[in-house]
Amino acid sequence: MALSQNLYFQAMTGLKYFMPLVALGLLSVMFYMSQSAPEESQIPISERSLFDRVKGPQVNAPYFTGVTGAGDRLSMSANSVKPDQNIEQDMVVDQVVLRIKTGPDQDILVSSDSGLMRNKEGLLIMEGSVQLVTQNGYQLSASRMTSKLDALWLYAEGPVMGIGAEGVFKAGSMEIFRNSETDGLQFNFNDGIKLIYDPKT
Numbered sequence: 339m340a341l342s343q344n345l346y347f348q349a350m351t352g353l354k355y356f357m358p359l360v361a362l363g364l365l366s367v368m369f370y371m372s373q374s375a376p377e378e379s380q381i382p383i384s385e386r387s388l389f390d391r392v393k394g395p396q397v398n399a400p401y402f403t404g405v406t407g408a409g410d411r412l413s414m415s416a417n418s419v420k421p422d423q424n425i426e427q428d429m430v431v432d433q434v435v436l437r438i439k440t441g442p443d444q445d446i447l448v449s450s451d452s453g454l455m456r457n458k459e460g461l462l463i464m465e466g467s468v469q470l471v472t473q474n475g476y477q478l479s480a481s482r483m484t485s486k487l488d489a490l491w492l493y494a495e496g497p498v499m500g501i502g503a504e505g506v507f508k509a510g511s512m513e514i515f516r517n518s519e520t521d522g523l524q525f526n527f528n529d530g531i532k533l534i535y536d537p538k539t
Contacts, residue, residue, distance in 0.1 A: 505536035
């Protein structure tokens with residue numbers, strides 16, 4: 339029991355040094371996207387338009403963007419996107435970066451090795467080294483993350499590990515959404531939460 343607790347403490351402590359490096363890389367990507375991306379109003383996201391743009395075998399360096407009903411701006415870039423071989427209208431995405439701008443100085447940035455766009459359901463499923471950074475201090479990793487394309491909603495499947503305002507944590511799952519009553523962002527961690535409390539993290 340003592341050995342497992344010690345290994346857990348070492349792993350969580352290591353995240354304090356590893357996650358800031360990941361965050362720096364993602365923030366660099368965020369800066370690049372903000373400099374090179376077209377205006378959101380020029381390329382609205384819709385299920386049909388995304389599918390229509392990817393009629394050939396593969397499209398390299400795609401960029402899609404749009405605004406949700408609540409005013410949050412979603413943009414997605416990738417190395418490539420191509421039609422899924424099994425399900426019509428679904429698309430396979432390589433090296434995907436999703437950016438959600440929720441306010442003048444508020445951003446959520448998610449990256450992963452691969453993704454699957456389920457156009458019928460309006461979902462982007464990200465897998466393979468999923469990393470998330472927010473401007474309010476969260477830096478975390480997950481094995482799989484699902485995002486809606488028409489609303490601010492993210493669901494991460496665990497283990498979810500990372501750094502927050504309270505310290506280093508690990509959870510079985512995490513959900514981010516806009517609270518309909520307060521209109522603010524809400525972070526819910528579920529399925530067993532472990533926290534090393536360190537507000538200076």
